[in-house]
Amino acid sequence: MRALIDTNVVLDYVLERQPFHPDAAKIVLLVAAENIRGYLSSITPINVYYTGRKLKGRDHALKEVRRLVRLFEIVTADKPVLQNAFDLEFRDYEDAVQCASALVRAYSTRC
Numbered sequence: 001m002r003a004l005i006d007t008n009v010v011l012d013y014v015l016e017r018q019p020f021h022p023d024a025a026k027i028v029l030l031v032a033a034e035n036i037r038g039y040l041s042s043i044t045p046i047n048v049y050y051t052g053r054k055l056k057g058r059d060h061a062l063k064e065v066r067r068l069v070r071l072f073e074i075v076t077a078d079k080p081v082l083q084n085a086f087d088l089e090f091r092d093y094e095d096a097v098q099c100a101s102a103l104v105r106a107y108s109t110r111c
Helices: 007-014 021-032 043-056 058-071 079-087 093-107
Strands: 002-004 037-041 073-075
Touching (some): 007 037, 007 043, 043 093
Parallel strands (some): 037 073
16 A cells, blocks of 8 residues: 655654644554555655754754655655646645645656
8 A cells, every 4th residue: 555644644743743643653653564655745854854843853853854764755846746736626735735746656647
């Protein structure tokens, strides 16, 4: 099984945000155990570093981003992905970019 993991789920895991941390940790453990193939949009490690640095410190943020990059496949957010995200009917542009990234990776075509 393949799954693109939303940035907020990753932040729930890295920042131990309750009440979502236990479920987010289960997802990361499934990826680590190779029970699922986990994907992150290329914007996710950047957002995790930015938010984690402010809330948990630079060292914690870097350690977690290194772990994420090692465990997960990273899907690009290049110009075509950013443009395709506008065509998706999402209220949140960041979510649209993540979806457009996943679609390009999954189908190797335009959204």
